[in-house]
Amino acid sequence: MELLTILLEIGQGLAGLGAGAAAIGAGLGVGRIGGSALEAMARQPEMAGDLRTNMIIAAALVEGVALFGAIICLLVALG
Amino acid sequence: MSTRFNLLLLTLGLLVGHVTTAQHDGHESTESHEFEGVHELEEEAGFDPSPFIIHHVADAYDIHLWGEGESALHIPLPVILYSEEHGLDVFMSSAFHGHGEVRHTEDGRYEMAHGHISLAGSHDHNHAHEEGHDHGHSHEATLYDFSITKSVFGMLFIMALLLFLFGRAAASYRKNPGQAPTGLTNVLEPLVIFVRDDIAVPSLGEKKAQKFLPFLLTVFFFILFANLLGLIPFIGGFNITGTVGITAVMATFVFLLTTLNGNKHYWGHLFWPPGVPVFVMPIIIPIEIIGMFLKPIVLMIRLTANITAGHIIILSFVSLVLIFGESSAAAGYGVGIFSTAFMIFMYCIELLVAFLQAFIFTLLAAIYFGEATHEAHH
Numbered sequence: 001m002e003l004l005t006i007l008l009e010i011g012q013g014l015a016g017l018g019a020g021a022a023a024i025g026a027g028l029g030v031g032r033i034g035g036s037a038l039e040a041m042a043r044q045p046e047m048a049g050d051l052r053t054n055m056i057i058a059a060a061l062v063e064g065v066a067l068f069g070a071i072i073c074l075l076v077a078l079g
Numbered sequence: 080m081s082t083r084f085n086l087l088l089l090t091l092g093l094l095v096g097h098v099t100t101a102q103h104d105g106h107e108s109t110e111s112h113e114f115e116g117v118h119e120l121e122e123e124a125g126f127d128p129s130p131f132i133i134h135h136v137a138d139a140y141d142i143h144l145w146g147e148g149e150s151a152l153h154i155p156l157p158v159i160l161y162s163e164e165h166g167l168d169v170f171m172s173s174a175f176h177g178h179g180e181v182r183h184t185e186d187g188r189y190e191m192a193h194g195h196i197s198l199a200g201s202h203d204h205n206h207a208h209e210e211g212h213d214h215g216h217s218h219e220a221t222l223y224d225f226s227i228t229k230s231v232f233g234m235l236f237i238m239a240l241l242l243f244l245f246g247r248a249a250a251s252y253r254k255n256p257g258q259a260p261t262g263l264t265n266v267l268e269p270l271v272i273f274v275r276d277d278i279a280v281p282s283l284g285e286k287k288a289q290k291f292l293p294f295l296l297t298v299f300f301f302i303l304f305a306n307l308l309g310l311i312p313f314i315g316g317f318n319i320t321g322t323v324g325i326t327a328v329m330a331t332f333v334f335l336l337t338t339l340n341g342n343k344h345y346w347g348h349l350f351w352p353p354g355v356p357v358f359v360m361p362i363i364i365p366i367e368i369i370g371m372f373l374k375p376i377v378l379m380i381r382l383t384a385n386i387t388a389g390h391i392i393i394l395s396f397v398s399l400v401l402i403f404g405e406s407s408a409a410a411g412y413g414v415g416i417f418s419t420a421f422m423i424f425m426y427c428i429e430l431l432v433a434f435l436q437a438f439i440f441t442l443l444a445a446i447y448f449g450e451a452t453h454e455a456h457h
Contacts, residue, residue: 049277050281053281057442057443057446060381063381063385064377064381067388070388
């Protein structure tokens with residue numbers, strides 16, 4: 001195999017690792033958001049509605065970044 | 080022969096291994112899997128999940144119900160093409176003859192290769208889109224493609240469905256004013272109230288919510304119904320909200336509404352954020368301006384990627400069965416049981432995601448509108 005093809009193969013493998021890393025980051029982020037929101041809801045159940053909305057917004061923002069990573073990995077893997 | 084990592088790795092974080100892509104050697108496998116009705120087996124010596132998944136997630140010129148090759152059941156959709164050479168041409172996608180990667184129309188004018196239509200003879204691959212803003216960089220001829228593709232058909236279907244459902248609901252309110260809702264209206268009213276009370280009013284305030292509610296409700300119900308249509312098996316696997324063109328248009332509307340409704344306060348925050356030291360301004364202002372464009376772009380990518388990822392995961396479970404089924408039938412059945420269980424689990428999650436993504440898109444749109452129209456009080 002030529003060097004270039006080997007490098008391309010490695011690049012595709014790294015794209016997969018990148019997707020994994022993005023998933024780890026997003027998992028940590030969303031986990032923290034969910035955990036903190038649950039704690040806050042347990043403390044002040046009357047605020048549960050507001051907290052849930054804000055939790056979803058924050059989770060969506062974190063997830064957006066992770067999806068950027070996933071999309072870039074997808075482009076590398078397919079390109 | 081090339082070994083490569085495949086999409087499974089990307090979506091599941093699972094290393095399925097180096098799937099060998101073998102060449103087409105004309106060795107046709109006789110068995111035709113009709114898993115889930117819509118997914119077919121790539122009839123090659125070695126099963127390669129990447130093209131299989133991409134084929135099902137990507138937009139197409141026909142609705143592929145099931146089967147492969149000669150026995151495949153397709154619903155053809157109209158193809159509308161315009162080129163300076165041939166003028167406006169309208170025909171059904173079944174006019175493309177032959178099977179395989181490259182297919183031609185009978186008069187030899189157009190060819191379809193890898194799911195893209197181009198003028199026969201010109202070897203550029205027009206990335207034709209339904210929006211028609213396609214400029215194939217061919218040296219001579221440009222082909223404009225306004226075809227009713229699978230996604231466009233699904234979109235029109237959802238629009239018709241929404242018009243019908245909400246027309247019925249509105250008629251029932253006119254007929255029995257002040258009465259408790261019945262039937263269909265009973266389903267729609269809680270959702271409308273949810274959008275109004277949980278999305279629009281908290282982020283926009285009572286008065287401005289009325290102004291933006293028509294747009295928010297339209298977007299919410301369009302995304303929700305399009306997502307749910309994509310989850311119905313056996314009808315061709317629509318991926319409407321996973322098509323970048325459609326989400327891009329919705330995000331553009333959000334951007335336009337935000338920008339056009341932006342008041343003095345909003346622009347002031349954008350170009351001269353109050354309370355920020357002057358020496359930080361060269362950093363803050365570009366970030367704010369980039370953020371203005373980035374918000375709708377992320378809105379677009381979030382919806383597209385979420386819905387497409389859901390489809391890819393379910394298709395990956397299908398591929399898993401086919402990959403293991405290749406080595407032995409027993410392994411195929413064994414994996415098939417777990418795959419099906421996981422697939423049902425994923426379908427349940429996708430039902431949640433279908434609602435959640437409609438909610439998030441609408442909520443963020445409402446928050447952006449709220450930021451743009453917020454009155455200064457500090």
